[in-house]
Amino acid sequence: MTFNNSDTKKLLEIIKARRDVRGNRFVGAEIEKEKLDMILEAGISAPSVGYSQPWKFVVIKDNKTKENILKNFKQENDKAKEIFKDKELYTKLKLEGIKEAPINIAVLYEPKEKDVLGMTSMKKMGEYSVVCAIQNMWLMARALNIGIGWVSILDEKKVLKEIGASKDSMLIAYLCIGYVDKFYEESELKTLGWDKEKNLKDVVEYL
Ligand SMILES: Cc1cc2nc3c(=O)[nH]c(=O)nc-3n(C[C@H](O)[C@H](O)[C@H](O)COP(=O)(O)O)c2cc1C
Structure with missing residues (x-):
């Protein structure tokens, strides 16, 4: 399969x-x-080391589960607020959409027993x-015009217990997924002045 210029432009x-x-x-x-x-399906089409496909997706719609995860977030975020206490902006940031999103997905890494x-x-x-x-x-x-938010201000062990994950699993991402009223044109943290955008000059080195 070959792609034309307009496909390439669309992907970008x-x-x-x-x-x-x-x-x-x-x-x-x-x-x-x-x-x-x-x-x-897009998720399971990703490359994986040794074709190990070590992922698992737990789709969460249950309100009680979401409430418990939100409680977990709030506890962890209170600790984070202490760390960033000099940055007044931190306390104003909305850093999750656990209850507002109709679907949450916990994406897990499940290590293989074999090499x-x-x-x-x-x-x-x-x-x-x-x-x-x-x-x-x-x-x-x-x-598909659907938004995703990645929430990582969570106690991993408590999340794994809450969703009944197997003993060796690791939480890689907790995703909030849903339709949105709009997508911002640039990163919200950039707009709010949390950090500057890097460009190619900042990050590429040629040897
Ligand atoms: C590994 C990872 C963890 C993240 N965790 C959070 C999070 O806990 N809360 C949050 O609001 N955003 C989180 N984000 C989103 C980043 O803040 C966001 O990607 C970044 O500000 C750039 O904005 P953009 O994704 O809209 O371009 C996470 C993103 C990544 C890649």
Whole structure:
């Protein structure tokens, strides 16, 4: 399969238009099953070290579970507020959309019992493979005009217990997914002045 210029341009547009979406933008409308499946299918189409496909997706709609995860977030965020107490902006930030999003997905890494090709030296490649799946999901969701927010201010062990994950699982991402009233044109943290955007000159080195 070969792609033409307009396909390439469209892909870049989708990549650039992807945003992290928090609770203040979700509108609460249900996500159609076929669209959710497209997002999950994008996830499992990601590359993985040694073709290990070490991911698992726990789709959460249950209100009680969401409430408990939100409680977990609030506890962890109170600790974070202490860390950033000099930055008044931190306390004003909305950093999750757990209740507002109709669907939450816990994306887990499930390590293999056997040795994995490509993971004999660099042991974190399994976890990185799951991150590839998450980025695929994020982009597919954006192409469907659906927003995703990644929440990481959580006590991982408590989340795993709450969702009944297997003993060795690791929480890689807790995602809030739903339709939005709008996608911001640039990162909200950039707009609010939390940090500056880096460009190619800042991050690329040629040897
Ligand atoms: C690994 C990872 C963890 C993140 N955790 C959070 C989080 O806990 N809360 C939040 O509001 N945003 C979180 N984000 C979103 C980032 O803040 C966001 O991607 C960044 O500000 C750039 O904005 P954009 O994604 O809209 O371009 C996370 C993003 C990544 C990649």
